[in-house]
Amino acid sequence: xxxxxxxxxxxxxxxxxxxxxxxxxxxxxxxxxxxxxxxxxxxxxxxxxxxxxxxxxxxxxxxxxxxxxxxxxxxxxxxxxxxxxxxxxxxxxxxxxxxxxxxxxxxxxxxxxxxxxxxxxxxxxxxxxxxxxxxxxxxxxxxxxxxxxxxxxxxxxxxxxxxxxxxxxxxxxxxxxxxxxxxxxxxxxxxxxxxxxxxxxxxxxxxxxxxxxxxxxxxxxxxxxxxxxxxxxxxxxxxxxxxxxxxxxxxxxxxxxxxxxxxxx
Amino acid sequence: xxxxxxxxxxxxxxxxxxxxxxxxxxxxxxxxxxxxxxxxxxxxxxxxxxxxxxxxxxxxxxxxxxxxxxxxxxxxxxxxxxxxxxxxxxxxxxxxxxxxxxxxxxxxxxxxxxxxxxxxxxxxxxxxxxxxxxxxxxxxxxxxxxxxxxxxxxxxxxxxxxxxxxxxxxxxxxxxxxxxxxxxxxxxxxxxxxxxxxxxxxxxxxxxxxxxxxxxxxxxxxxxxxxxxxxxxxxxxxxxxxxxxxxxxxxxxxxxxxxxxxxxxxxxxxxxxxxxxxxxxxxxxxxxxxxxxxxxxxxxxxxxxxxxxxxxxxxxxxxxx
Numbered sequence: 001x002x003x004x005x006x007x008x009x010x011x012x013x014x015x016x017x018x019x020x021x022x023x024x025x026x027x028x029x030x031x032x033x034x035x036x037x038x039x040x041x042x043x044x045x046x047x048x049x050x051x052x053x054x055x056x057x058x059x060x061x062x063x064x065x066x067x068x069x070x071x072x073x074x075x076x077x078x079x080x081x082x083x084x085x086x087x088x089x090x091x092x093x094x095x096x097x098x099x100x101x102x103x104x105x106x107x108x109x110x111x112x113x114x115x116x117x118x119x120x121x122x123x124x125x126x127x128x129x130x131x132x133x134x135x136x137x138x139x140x141x142x143x144x145x146x147x148x149x150x151x152x153x154x155x156x157x158x159x160x161x162x163x164x165x166x167x168x169x170x171x172x173x174x175x176x177x178x179x180x181x182x183x184x185x186x187x188x189x190x191x192x193x194x195x196x197x198x199x200x201x202x203x204x205x206x207x208x209x210x211x212x213x214x215x216x217x218x219x220x221x222x223x224x225x226x227x228x229x230x231x232x233x234x235x236x237x238x239x240x241x242x243x244x245x246x247x248x249x250x251x252x253x254x255x256x257x258x259x260x261x262x263x264x265x
Numbered sequence: 266x267x268x269x270x271x272x273x274x275x276x277x278x279x280x281x282x283x284x285x286x287x288x289x290x291x292x293x294x295x296x297x298x299x300x301x302x303x304x305x306x307x308x309x310x311x312x313x314x315x316x317x318x319x320x321x322x323x324x325x326x327x328x329x330x331x332x333x334x335x336x337x338x339x340x341x342x343x344x345x346x347x348x349x350x351x352x353x354x355x356x357x358x359x360x361x362x363x364x365x366x367x368x369x370x371x372x373x374x375x376x377x378x379x380x381x382x383x384x385x386x387x388x389x390x391x392x393x394x395x396x397x398x399x400x401x402x403x404x405x406x407x408x409x410x411x412x413x414x415x416x417x418x419x420x421x422x423x424x425x426x427x428x429x430x431x432x433x434x435x436x437x438x439x440x441x442x443x444x445x446x447x448x449x450x451x452x453x454x455x456x457x458x459x460x461x462x463x464x465x466x467x468x469x470x471x472x473x474x475x476x477x478x479x480x481x482x483x484x485x486x487x488x489x490x491x492x493x494x495x496x497x498x499x500x501x502x503x504x505x506x507x508x509x510x511x512x513x514x515x516x517x518x519x520x521x522x523x524x525x526x527x528x529x530x531x532x533x534x535x536x537x538x539x540x541x542x543x544x545x546x547x548x549x550x551x552x553x554x555x556x557x558x559x560x561x562x563x564x565x566x567x568x569x570x571x572x573x574x575x576x577x578x579x580x581x582x583x584x585x586x
Contacts, residue, residue: 013537017406026407080296093372094381095386095417114484122402122517123384125495127338137481139367170454174511175365176466177276181454182339188450194518231342232382234280234397242543245564247555251577254549255585257565262547264471264526265493265582 001055001165003046004109005079006100007070008036009063010120019203023235029125035070040077041192044199045142046113047078048158053166056080056108062096062102064088070213075210076202082215083107087227093121095220095227102223104134106221109187111160115143116191127191137184139171142199145179148198159196162186267301267443272347272354273306273319274366277456281315284362284466285422289322291386291427295358298392300319302330305437308346308444310336316439323434327356330444337453338366339548340373346444348377353442356417358387358396360386363421375419382419383411385521387426404517407539417449424467459510466496471526472523474498474515474542478531479510479572486530492579498522500532503568516541519530522571530571534559551575 011017012032020027035043044236046057053177059074061067062085085099101136104112114244131138144159152159161170173180174193184190202210218225241247248254273291289305303323307316308330316329319465330346331547351359351374359374362368363385363410375382388399389554396409398420409568413419466472471493475486481503499508500517515522517540532538534550534557542548543562550563553576560566567574 010402013404017317017403019407026403069312092381093374094379094482097376117518119517120403122404123374123382125372125384126370127368129376129559130378131340132344132373137370137449138373139451140340141365143511144308149504149507163309173365175369175456176282177550178456178458183452183454185450193511194501230415231383232414233409233411236402237408237410239401239405239408239543240560242548242564244563245548245560245566247560247568250576251567251581254565254578255581256569258526258549259585262526262564264547265585 001049001052001111002056002107002109003047003049003055004104004112005042005057005059005074006039006114007043007047007061007074008039008115008118009033009061009067009070010036010118013037013119019128019238020237023035023237025236033069035073035113036118038117039193040199041196042113042115042206043074043077043079044197045158045160045192048156048197049160049162051163052158058059058083058107058109060085060100062087062091062099065127071137071215072210073202075199076207078206083218084215084216085223087220089229092123092143092229093123093129093131094230095225096126097133098225099223099227100126101133102129102225111186111188111190113190113192114155116193127189131189136187136189138189139173139182139184140191141174141196142190143174143179143193144197145172148195153198167209266297268354269296269299269301269334270306270351270354271302272359272361273305274308274362275312275315276366276460280360281318284364285321286429287427288360288422289324289579291422292360293323293430293464293551294427295389295396298389299358299396300393300467301357303468304356306330306350308313308343318342320432320436320439321432321434322436326438328439328440328442329441330352332444332446334446335444339449339453340370340448341393341451342447342538343370343376345447345531347374349445350419351378358418360420360422362424369419371419376519378417378419379415380417380419381413381415383413384421385423387418401540403538403551406538424519425512425521432531459512463490464494464496465520466498466515466520469496469524471495472498472522472524473528473530474500474532475503475530476500476532477502478499479503481506483565485510485572489528490501492582500538529559530575532559533557
């Protein structure tokens with residue numbers, strides 16, 4: 001089975017994001033970059049599925065030449081080869097889904113696994129757009145029933161269950177008030193939630209091997225996609241700061257404040 | 266005249282989800298700013314009964330589409346059903362609350378309408394044809410002012426940022442329509458509800474949350490929650506560890522809450538957790554580590570062991586009654 005996974009380049013989730021004084025964007029200096037954590041979970045799930053069912057994991061990223069770092073990271077984890085859509089400049093979710101659609105039509109995977117959202121834009125849209133563009137089924141926010149400290153997780157059992165005939169995938173989804181289970185005909189789109197798996201670390205031999213794995217370069221022009229954005233970010237600002245609070249000495253003092261000052265109890 | 270279409274949501278038990286009324290309140294705001302009118306849509310197997318409940322909330326019309334194929338919610342069947350309605354109404358704006366269903370459905374619907382979309386909208390700005398959307402990025406560390414340039418504009422709404430619409434605003438006309446039914450490549454298998462006697466996390470007036478500091482022992486968290494009639498929340502770390510169900514997770518990647526009182530016990534305050542609760546009106550932090558980032562957003566902090574503080578707090582609160 002062939003699985004296409006995504007690897008968006010995003011700011012390290014631990015880094016402090018600050019808005020530029022003129023509101024035109026965020027301060028780039030001193031930031032570290034990583035693979036989007038949700039995408040990394042997608043890479044891991046793809047690797048587990050292929051370990052169980054044979055096949056190949058192809059990783060795709062869109063951006064300038066710096067996104068090759070994220071592609072190499074996924075290759076070092078064990079992905080077999082990479083597709084790099086070389087594009088600099090603004091891109092919105094319609095554009096991203098349009099580019100991925102063309103890559104999917106070229107690669108013809110059985111499944112595409114994407115992060116449910118990227119931790120920069122936090123839009124949570126691309127998987128669903130892509131599913132509609134392709135006319136495929138979608139199972140978003142894939143999760144697993146067991147905890148991330150369970151035996152299944154330690155043994156790297158995939159949480160997505162492919163049917164015996166290889167034509168369907170069963171996905172448990174995190175929804176409001178519980179867990180919903182769907183069965184999608186393949187090919188299908190799956191997006192990952194945090195509790196799907198614990199991504200592996202790249203091993204040293206993995207990192208060495210990744211250096212010689214192929215990265216195919218494409219461009220929006222080659223794929224025939226107009227990526228003029230329809231979403232314009234006019235201005236960015238820092239969220240309003242909360243006024244500084246106080247530390248109270250003990251519980252009676254806390255209750256007094258909550259009762260008489262905040263008036264919430 | 267611009268048309269604003271808000272999608273209502275039924276819970277698995279058939280009742281309307283509370284966030285629907287916040288979304289209608291937001292839709293009314295948008296309609297006023299854009300100089301347009303508000304419409305509400307509800308689709309399902311037999312939505313007629315609850316559709317009547319939507320009449321008095323200030324919409325021009327409530328559109329009800331019934332089909333047996335729509336018994337279980339699936340993005341693949343709901344998107345075409347709602348897209349045809351949006352097209353018939355010539356809707357300019359199509360929105361829904363940022364619930365799990367809203368997040369799953371709206372991008373697929375937007376793709377069908379060839380529309381750009383804004384997720385987790387917190388406010389509308391400007392007016393007339395130039396309405397813009399305010400939304401969070403980078404886990405709420407940045408607020409962005411966003412303009413969508415496609416003819417149809419799709420969005421989901423962060424329900425906690427909008428006041429729920431109030432009833433008694435005259436009766437909207439209830440119109441039925443025949444939803445477009447398409448074969449789905451996806452089959453609903455089952456839904457396992459996590460039942461709780463406590464209020465829903467996103468709807469509670471008070472939330473008591475536990476983090477790593479609980480070491481997985483939520484008894485005191487739950488006891489305090491029950492004393493206060495509160496919902497129980499948790500940080501990502503304790504959900505990942507499997508100590509509590511993941512649907513208790515508060516944070517950018519979990520639930521976003523904004524209760525009148527948020528009590529964080531044994532939670533250090535990672536950026537992603539803060540993004541999910543810092544709009545709360547009053548925040549209390551209980552943590553052994555005086556340097557924990559949670560104290561930077563807390564109105565009242567106590568540096569102490571939660572297992573000492575929580576029982577005492579429960580007893581003191583009991584005295585107020």
